[in-house]
Amino acid sequence: MRPEWERRQRPPRVGLSVLARAAVASLVIVICSGGAVAAAVLLQVHKIVHPKPLANLPKPEPALKIKVEPVKPGGPRTLLVLGSDRRSKRSADAKVGFEARSDTILLIRLDPKRHRVGVLSIPRDLAVTIPGHGDGIKINEAYTDGGAKLTTETVKNLFESATGRNFPINGVLDVNFKGFQEAVNYVHGVYVDVDRRYYIPPNTGTSAIDLQPGYQRLVGSDALAYVRYRHTDSDLFRAARQQDFLRQAVTQPSVQKLKSIDQASRLLQVLQSYFRFDKDFLSTKNIFGMLKTAVALSNGHAPVNQIPFSGVTDSPDPETDTRLFISQSSLQKLYTQFMTGEGTRNPKPVKKTTRRKTVKASGVSGMENARNLGENLAVLADAKLHFPFYFPAYRTVGSRYDDNGPRIYKLKDGKGKRHEAYRLVIAAGGAGEYYGIQGTTWMSPPFLDNPDRIVTQNGRRLLLYYDGSHLRAVGWKTPKASYWVSNTITHEIANTRMIAIAASLTHLKQ
Secondary structure: OOOHHHHHOOOOOOOHHHHHHHHHHHHHHOEOOOOOEOOOOOOOHHHHHOOOOOOOOOOOOOOEOOOOOOOOOOOOEEEEEEEEOOOOOOOHHHHOOOOOOEEEEEEEEEEOOOOEEEEEEOOOOEEEEEOOOEEEEEOOHHHHHHHHHHHHHHHHHHHHHHHOOOOOOOEEEEEEHHHHHHHHHHOOOEEEEEOOOEEEOOOOOOOOEEEOOEEEEEOHHHHHHHHHOOOOOOHHHHHHHHHHHHHHHHOOHHHHOOOOHHHHHHHHHHHHOOEEEEOOOOOHHHHHHHHHHHHHHHHOOOOEEEOOOOOEEEOOOOOOOOOEEEOHHHHHHHHHHHHHOOOOOOOOOOOOOEEOOOOOHHHOOOEEEOHHHHHHHHHHHHOOOOOOOOEEOEEEOOOEEOOOOOEEEEEEOOOOOEEEEEEEEEEOOOOOOEEEEEEEOOOOOHHHOOOOEEEEEOOEEEEEEEEOOEEEEEEEEOOOOEEEEEOOOOOOOOHHHHHHHHHOEEOOOO
């Protein structure tokens, strides 16, 4: 006979396909970066918790000896995901005393009541108090000194000391770089809207990367290099890339196809070979609770909101002291945004198309005429494309086009079909800030799924995609192609300017 709590908390009686989608949503919601991917693929408890062993996989990683706070099944929960360069205890590096470091510290708030998923990355250079070790220490040193357990205590102390309120952590996942690559490869990669050129050659002492700009599918080492990159910008930009990677992963067609119990069970086994979970994470009771939360989030298509770690300042001498600092008041604001979504939630979705009065981009502040420059680029691009090359007649003041001109390339969809594509990269003026124009003959890229709103501007039907109150992208389609304007990785371009740029898109024959 089942125990009473299990009978009370039986999974809701919904269709198997809905449960499958909910389970996959749970998986992707906790796909993180810098070596952090984790999942709770929960369809049938007995098959998930006690699956048939798979051949050619390393033994499951040992559980983390961390006590987390319990949460009612289906209730809101906070997950702490740590990405590290930790080696397996069986590796040669571990045997010679390799010191692991935390590369990513990411918090995920799953809140079905508020219908939201909040994602907050903590900069690894943030100066904090590490309990039992001292003050003003970089937070990533907590992992070196005491692994996931001390890092968990440090994160809790960071918010609780600033707010005087409990900061519950209901699950901890620790993933190494190998685990991240294996998980991304298992779902056949993630389509990512890469904002610019990323290049560091091998053997330079810094992690190598070689990525061209534009919408593309990233797998394995390329995905890892992208989410770990911070060579020419900062930890704050890396956090934004990681959060953006997570959101784009949610819509992947290859992930949406993971609907069978056996597929979900196999994926979790792969993850268990490279991830470490807190000792209660895979318990039957927690599995039930996660499933209820997942069903609620999946049925409602809960948005994933990036919460910028704002209010951070450099040290007085950043060249010699690379620590970052944050005030107690800024931490209090972050606590509220993360726990409640205040000021970070998407606007309420509107299904009907909203008509806006005609607005000239020239009348929007902070815009400049760029038609002649765009025409010069179009002369080169049109000769290489079999669909119209649209460029912005107006761009933000002080921005400039990438010196290499538009990138013309072939883009493979999920079925392997090759589509024409181009990417126009525009430097916004600030360090690390790039926005861009994407065009492709792929008519249904995942990037354009589920717009938050649709407006008609200057006769053009624009698809609006928000992250909180900020527009992250504006898209539109013609009978021949799909187009979109991508905001910078930190959403620096104002909403009115994003819409003005999209409405001003034109081509040589117009």
